Amino acid sequence: MLDVVTLTARVAAHRPTAHPEAWASTALILGDGGDGPEVLFIRRVTSAGDRWSGDMALPGGKVDPGDADVVAAAAREAFEETRVTVGDPVGRLDAQQARAFTERIATVVFTVDGLPEPGPEPAEVADAMWLPVAALADPAHRTWYRYGGVVPFPSLTIGEHMIWGLTHRIITHFLSVAGIT
Numbered sequence: 001m002l003d004v005v006t007l008t009a010r011v012a013a014h015r016p017t018a019h020p021e022a023w024a025s026t027a028l029i030l031g032d033g034g035d036g037p038e039v040l041f042i043r044r045v046t047s048a049g050d051r052w053s054g055d056m057a058l059p060g061g062k063v064d065p066g067d068a069d070v071v072a073a074a075a076r077e078a079f080e081e082t083r084v085t086v087g088d089p090v091g092r093l094d095a096q097q098a099r100a101f102t103e104r105i106a107t108v109v110f111t112v113d114g115l116p117e118p119g120p121e122p123a124e125v126a127d128a129m130w131l132p133v134a135a136l137a138d139p140a141h142r143t144w145y146r147y148g149g150v151v152p153f154p155s156l157t158i159g160e161h162m163i164w165g166l167t168h169r170i171i172t173h174f175l176s177v178a179g180i181t
Contacts, residue, residue: 011091023103025070026060027078031115038130070106083119086110
């Protein structure tokens with residue numbers, strides 16, 4: 001099994017594809033769970049009119065005018081949504097384009113010591129949890145999710161946590177960069 005040091009070295013060596021500056025940024029936060037690296041996820045609150053209501057995601061959001069860059073936005077959003085403080089970034093993944101709009105979303109990878117207890121921000125985050133990288137990479141957790149009766153989307157289901165859409169694409173890319181898949 002890979003450890004956090006190996007994963008971060010592989011992410012640091014990755015050179016993201018060139019792209020215009022992103023509209024939003026997510027934080028992929030790696031912690032050491034003792035049995036291997038884990039990633040911090042959030043479950044969005046359920047709210048009427050939000051097409052991703054209740055979905056699993058990485059902490060993140062729009063880049064604000066006060067943010068110096070996508071790295072600052074990812075760190076700020078991670079703290080606002082989970083109360084987990086991150087340090088300097090390890091690296092960035094390739095930006096992803098959401099299917100629902102044309103803007104790109106950057107993903108910044110950070111590490112933290114151990115697995116700090118997240119404190120979900122109740123207006124935006126229903127829950128926050130650490131999921132093992134080994135489980136994210138395990139083919140036994142690959143599933144399909146049918147959103148709104150349309151073509152099924154690839155997903156990962158780990159216990160009660162189902163990851164699909166943009167978050168699934170980011171995690172799949174991370175696993176590829178990390179040399180796991």
